[in-house]
Amino acid sequence: MESFLDQSAGYLINMTALLLKREFNSAIKNNKIDVTPEQWAILNRLNEKSGLTQKEVAKLTFKDNANITRIVDKLENKGYAVREADTNDRRSWKISITKKGVEIRDLVEPLAVDILKKATEGLSNEQVQAFNDTSKKILDNLSK
Numbered sequence: 001m002e003s004f005l006d007q008s009a010g011y012l013i014n015m016t017a018l019l020l021k022r023e024f025n026s027a028i029k030n031n032k033i034d035v036t037p038e039q040w041a042i043l044n045r046l047n048e049k050s051g052l053t054q055k056e057v058a059k060l061t062f063k064d065n066a067n068i069t070r071i072v073d074k075l076e077n078k079g080y081a082v083r084e085a086d087t088n089d090r091r092s093w094k095i096s097i098t099k100k101g102v103e104i105r106d107l108v109e110p111l112a113v114d115i116l117k118k119a120t121e122g123l124s125n126e127q128v129q130a131f132n133d134t135s136k137k138i139l140d141n142l143s144k
Contacts, residue, residue, distance in 0.1 A: 009138070020119060027111040034078060035104050038063070038071055040112075043080060043105040046097035051084075053092050080104055 006012075024037045035043070038061075045060045046052060052060070058068045072095055075081035080101030086092040097105070120128050 013135075013138075016119075020115060023115045023118070024112060027115060028108060031107070031111065033104065033107055035080070035108060038067075039075055039080070040105065040108045042068075042071055042075065043097055043101050044109075046081060046095060047102060047105050050096040051094045053086060053089075053094060055092070057095055075101065 021037055028035060028037065028040070041061050042057055045057060054065060054068050054072065057063075057072070058065055061068070063071070072081060072083065076083060078100075080098055082096050082098055083093040084096065086094050123131075
């Protein structure tokens with residue numbers, strides 16, 4: 001017998017996210033790639049648009065500034081990202097992905113694609129699109 005919790009969108013979304021992260025972390029470790037899922041998420045955003053401020057990266061990755069600082073420090077130490085002073089705001093830094101960061105990002109991307117394929121196995125393209133649309137709407141509702 002399923003409980004109310006088992007039917008709760010919040011519970012289902014959380015459990016799905018936890019399992020996806022576990023699979024992703026395992027795939028990265030099994031392939032001996034020196035990056036965490038959180039670091040890869042930032043590299044992915046920086047690959048889309050390099051030169052973002054720390055605040056912009058935080059917003060795009062749903063991380064707080066303290067976490068972003070810690071993660072970017074690690075990315076910088078690994079040579080995957082660099083910080084440069086923002087010429088428009090001396091209190092701010094622009095973060096850019098390096099060539100080495102792009103190479104790591106590109107190594108991890110197929111792993112992420114494979115995990116999503118596994119997660120959506122048996123679902124039609126329409127079901128996947130409906131899930132994505134619903135998830136975006138929930139994110140929008142909670143981001144207000």
